[in-house]
Amino acid sequence: MPDYLKHFQLPSPFTFYRGGRLFGARLQYETWGTLNPQADNAILILTGLSPDSHVCRHHRDDEPGWWEYMVGPGKAIDSNHFYVICASSLGSCKGSTGPASINPANNRAYRFDFPDLCLQDIAHSNLLLCQHLGVERLHALIGPSMGGMTGIALLQQQPNITRHWLQIAAGLASPPFSTAIRSLQREAIINDNNFNRGFYSREDWPVDGMKFARKIGMLSYRSAEEWNERFPRSLKKVPEHPFGIEFPVESYLEHHANRFIHQFDPICYLYLSRAMDWFDGYQYKARRIFDNPLSDVELESALIMGTQTDLLFPTQLQQDVSDCLNQAGVKTDLFITDSIQGHDAFLVDEVCFSQAVKHYLLSTV
Structure with missing residues (x-):
């Protein structure tokens, strides 16, 4: 196992949002850069459904990561300046505990004995990881796709978790399509x-x-x-x-x-x-649908990004998030690209997305 892969033992038991518990669960995570003495330069990246913790290389001979063009020394998310954290999602098969992991109670894979998983559980596990690393408040929280909705769950759980929020190709909930x-x-x-x-x-x-x-x-x-x-x-x-x-x-x-x-x-x-489809950020704290589900957040700024050609998360969803944040008094920019790559544009339209992310993060320091 590469030495840059690290593991964080979650509290035992770890209780799930919809009930059920895990004993001995862990998150696989990686970090880049150095946490400063004030512990205020950390950026947490929340992954989509299938990526793992390996966002980018740690050294020249390392395997490239799933967001290689975006993260690293001198790049848009600059590890020379920021302490970057990324964990494989709880429930995945990428080093963190999930349904394919061995249940210590019977030494067999959990399979469908794994507790019902929600994005709130992934958010909570990442919050505990940040606290374990000595980060009480992030400089920025960044979430593309499923990670964007997980970020909403995290903001609703801990409204002051971050000073700045960057959501990409996501929304408050999944649309019917x-x-x-x-x-x-x-x-x-x-x-x-x-x-x-x-x-x-x-x-x-x-x-x-x-x-x-x-x-x-x-x-x-x-x-x-x-x-x-x-x-x-x-x-x-x-x-x-x-x-x-x-x-x-x-x-x-x-x-x-x-x-x-x-x-x-x-x-x-x-x-x-299923966790993606279960999540409904509009119904936070069982509020009525016409209440603002982001009214509690304590953000200094936010950038909400989408793409005109995204079938999975149409631009109206990004507009909704932006409107909620603006109504909550958060300085929010909405940036909709004309990339033709659809939902995956944030992974492949390197020039457009790296420039936008770099410009935003520079404006926060």
């Missing part, structure tokens, strides 16, 4: 014969279900404009069997699906996917 997409992904996994009510093995993995789920996801992560630009309609080859792969876009989906099959555990995917 996004829930529909994820419900189809969950259905594809569960209905694979090899899923076997969660008792699959490495040899009898639910390959078809995971492939289909990934392909559905890839369609929703990008935009029709990008598909038109990248994939001409010309045939790639004569299919090996009737209705086999022959179009370039089919090969693209197949390639990415095959890469994903064994990179993520199926039950962990189910739990995290």
Whole structure:
């Protein structure tokens, strides 16, 4: 295991938002940069559904991270200046405790014995990690996609957790279209014969279900404009069997699906996917729908970013967050890009997003 991977033992028991407890649970996390003596230069990055704690390299020979262009020395999130923290989400299969982890009570994987997971649980575990690292108040909290909603949960739990908030490609809740997409992904996994009510093995993995789920996801992560630009309609080859792969876009989906099959555990995917759909930041503290769910936050500023071509989190969701923050008296900028890469734009439109994030963070120091 690389020496930069660290583990934080959560309180035992760790109690979940919807009930249930874990004993001996832990978070895998990584840090970059140095915490200053005032402990006021920390930035916490909350991940999307499938990424892990490895946001960027720690040294030249290290593996690149999932946000390599954004984080590191001299980059937009500058580890020469900031102390950057990122943990693999509770409930994932990326080093933190999740449904695929071993239950110490019986020495078998938790599977569906894992407690019901909510984004509030992921938020709470990250709050405890920050406190463990000596950070009582962050300089900035940054959350793309699922991490953006987890950030809302964290702000609602601890309104003064951060001075500045940067949400990207997210909202206060998932819209019906996004829930529909994820419900189809969950259905594809569960209905694979090899899923076997969660008792699959490495040899009898639910390959078809995971492939289909990934392909559905890839369609929703990008935009029709990008598909038109990248994939001409010309045939790639004569299919090996009737209705086999022959179009370039089919090969693209197949390639990415095959890469994903064994990179993520199926039950962990189910739990995290459902946690996204369960989250409703509008109903914080059982408030009426017309009350401001962010009225308690103690922020100095916020930047809310979205993309015109995002199918999963349309720009109206970012507008809602911005409106709530402005109504709460928070100096908030709303930046909607014209990137054609859809929901994944924050991962691939390097120039646009790195410039915006760098400009925002520079304005906070």
